[in-house]
Amino acid sequence: MYPKTNSVGKNTALALMAIGIIAFLFSCKPPKEEEEATANKRPNIIFIMSDDHAYQAISAYSDKLINTPNIDRIAKEGMLFEKAFVSNSICAPSRAVILTGKHSHVNGLVDNAVKFDSTQVTFPKILREKGYQTAMIGKWHLKTEPTGFDYWKVLPGQGHYYNPEFRTKNGVELDSGYVTDLITDFAIDWLDEAKESEEPFMLMYQHKAPHREWLPTEENFRKYTKKEFPEPESLLDDYSGRGSAAREAEMRIDTHMGVTSDNKIHPDIAEKMGYENFLTWYPYAYHNNLDRMSPSERAAWEEVYGPINAEFEKANLQGDELTKWKYQRYMQDYLASIESVDENVGRLLDYLEKNGLAENTIIVYTSDQGFYLGEHGWFDKRFMYEESFRTPLMIKWPGVIKEGSRNTDLVQNLDFAETFLDAAGVAIPKEMQGKSMLPLLKGEEVEWRDALYYHYYEYPGIHAVKRHNGVRTDRYKLIHFYYDVDEWELYDLEKDPHEMNNIYEDPAYAEVKKEMHNKLDELMSQYKDEVVMPTEK
Incomplete structure (x- = not known):
């Protein structure tokens, strides 16, 4: 015989069992619902940018010069872009393009002498309005105080490698140490506070290195x-x-x-x-x-x-x-400066993983433009030739970007603002001229651009690189040097990847030349740009 139980005890037991089942069901959300909840959570964004870091000096692209295991981690855990470019290969204009999603002639900052119009719309301003915590730490180089940021601590002008000053909302302060280490220290300090909030964050973590004159640790x-x-x-x-x-x-x-x-x-x-x-x-x-x-x-x-x-x-x-x-x-000095950048990128990645921030954070590594490492006997940038025009770009986003993937679409720094806004679920202003790379990050088959537009303005000026604009397709490049000259150059990048021989007058490329001129006219019309000669001013 079983022991007898009274009705009160039996009802209590049943009630407790029911509560337990309900609690279990709520705690064990079906995997699909859990995935949807994670997908709907706005991602954090960390935009890492170095200054003058050539793609040739990142081992994810080539290991002939240096090994960069920490920067490479972003590529291994995310996507490496093989055809990423800028719209104007010089420091301040590139930064203005990134912030505004607009070409230089539209955002107004065409060369390093111009002061950035900080009243215009930028992606940090929009993200901040939509609830993101925002910070700018490191190299700013725009002659104005950063706007759209809850916190900022930036180098005055180019800044210094050893014992640098930093501008803050409270004035200028002198910090002891090496600039690449200090920028990372400040970034991690800010993240320590930001991670305590329920709101997502967007951090622009921007290095001075490896900008000239290259002073390593x-x-x-x-x-x-x-x-x-x-x-x-x-x-x-x-x-x-x-x-x-x-x-x-x-x-x-x-x-x-x-x-x-x-x-x-x-x-x-x-x-x-x-x-x-x-x-x-x-x-x-x-x-x-x-x-x-x-x-x-x-x-x-x-x-x-x-x-x-x-x-x-x-x-x-x-x-x-x-x-x-x-x-x-x-x-020796340039690559040694990059070694410190790589070490500090590693510090930041380790911090994110240790603090449980890596899984819902988009991490971007890029440079404000490319750089010549002796190619054509040059240093510096400015030209539309590949080493200057092309930049490194790696993006990591766990659960969205396939690990170890590579992309060969023509992307540009013009696309960053739109991509960040799209990833955050925020509407992209119609005035922005780039395209969201979100479909590319997800590996989707989409109709993408077939050509890129470029325009460089800083002449007369240091390094005496003549003003020029041009167009690049997957295979060909057309460049127009103007202002005090009127010269055209055409390159077949498949047959002449180092751009040693101008084939503009080669009859065999007459049809290609015509097509490239049409494409250049099309893009100039699309972006509402023009070439202005001195007599036309």
Whole structure:
């Protein structure tokens, strides 16, 4: 016989059982509903941008020069873009395009001399209005106070590598340390507070490095000054296959790179040896950079660079041998500066994972433009040729972007604002001229653009790269140099990927030339741009 139970006890037991079942059902949401809830949660956004970081100097693209395991993590866990470009290859204009989603002639910032109109619509302003926490930390370079941010801490102008000043809402402060480390420290400090809120965040985490004049940390300059790097095939380019624009540009390693400021030879030694400074500010830049160091930092520097100076003085290099030596010195300091960027990107990625933030955060790594690493004998950027025009771009978004995926569509910095707004579920203003890359990130088959438009304006100006605009398709590139010249260049990127021979007058490409002119006219009309000669002003 079973033991007897009274009706009250039985009813209580049944009630408790029912409550337990209901609680279990609510705690065990079906997987589909859980996925939908996660998908509907607005993602955090971290936009990582370095300055002048060539795609050739990221091992996810090529391991010939450097290994960048932390930056590569973003590509391995997300998507690498093989054809990402800018619309104007120079620092401030690129940043304005990214913020506004509008070409330079529309947002008003056409060159580095112009002050950014901070009253116009930007994606940080829109995200902030829609409830995002927003911050801008690092290099701003727009001559105005950042707007659209709850918090900002930015370098004045170009900023310094050692013991830099930072601008804040409360004024300018001096911080002790190395700039790449400090920018990361400040970013992590802000994230520590932002993560406590229920609202998503958008952080612009922007490095000074590897911008000229390339001052690495002690650990990295001790390592990289011992290395030797392969020379590009066109290091000693004579520009015979192109027009006056390439020949007259003042960015050649042999004659325009500073032995003092750039290659770190003491001005007294350079003067004694008869090496002229192409620009008078080169010796000033040398002292301005090194004199910021603490006594211990300067002692470590001199321990390594002192012998380099002595060896250079003894060698008395000239001609091609001097160019080759300057190239090696350039690569040693430039790549050592990137090493610190990679280390600090790793610090940030580790922080996100440790604090449970990685799963719902879009992480972007890019640069404000490309950069010449000796190709065509150049340093700097500005031209529409590939090394300057093309940028690195990697985007990670767990659960949305397939790990280890690659994209070959023609994308541009013009598309960032639209992409971030779209990902956040926010309407894209009609005035923005780019396209949301969200379908590409999701791996969807969509109709995409078949050509990119480019326009560079800063001439007359430093480096003397003539004004030009142009169009690039998947295979061809048409460039028009204007203002004090009227020259056209056409390249078949499939047959001539290094752009050594202008085929504009080649009869075999007559039909291609016609099609490219039509495409250029089409894009100029679409973006409402024009070429203005001095007499037309």
